[in-house]
Amino acid sequence: MKTITKLAIFSVLILLPYFVFNNINLDHYRQDLMIEMRYNRAIDTATQDAAKALLSNGNHRDETEYETLKNVKINKDEAVQTFFNTLYLNFGIFNDRDGQGVLKNYVPALMIVGYDGYYMYSWDEYTNASGEKEIQHVWSPKKPYSYSDQNGNTFAFTLDDYVIVNRNGDQKWFEGFRSEIASESSISLLYDADTFDQVRRTSIVNLLQQDLEFYINQYNNYSKRLGVAYTFTIPLISQEEWNNTIDDVGVLAFVQGIPMGEKYYNNYALGGSRVVKQPIYNGIIANGRKYYYYRNACVSSFRTEEMFTSERDAAANGYIPLDCTVGYRN
Structure with missing residues (x-):
């Protein structure tokens, strides 16, 4: 009996440190998980707010009415300012300039996805007005969605099937929706909608991936000078998420390197403005009359004169509905 008691006591003495250590690890894991969830919520909210601000401007009419989607005005400065303001608010440093400066160091890049091109808001070194070297977030020039095929034809893509093409053979330019310029341009890529x-x-x-990799790697050259002991990398983003990124005008934000217990926070968030998903009505002129039709419902070889996001706008500009069961062709 004494032997069993001694063995029981001995087992408890051996296992007790393990149970205590395991319980401590579990508490740390719970705390890290709670912090990560709070950070995720803060960054998601900031990115969604930035996406909404992306379409804000001083003219209310411009916010709600426009002729063509490619002419949508995006306010990238307002979007970035909104992103950081919301981020500061959720991290409890809205009135703490020093804290804001530290948090900014953990944002290696923001990407603004526009209709016919994109912008990077990332760290770079430049000479300020006083002639001193300074490292700050700065805007890149607008970068078009460019592509060249094996025949040397160049394309400027958009977030839908509107495209500008330069034919290599004679340097002739074509612009319009893929279906409208396919036959005229005689470029094979424009023939099939799925392939296009x-x-x-x-x-x-x-x-987007190549530029993101470049700018994040560039920031690694600057971050140590800013006191950030972390190697920034592109987070793992699924192909589905990348496809979602280019479905709409929006904001892609990256936040990395924030110390979080024994590890570092590394995440990204996508905020879409759902601009391209609005219905599009094409306005054409056939037999001297102005007609409009919903682009996904009718097939017409007439050149699009104007585009509208509602039937009311089309009618207000003198267009009448096109009977898609009859249609018109050149």
């Missing part, structure tokens, strides 16, 4: 969409998406995503 696949190449368009792949090309845009590749451009």
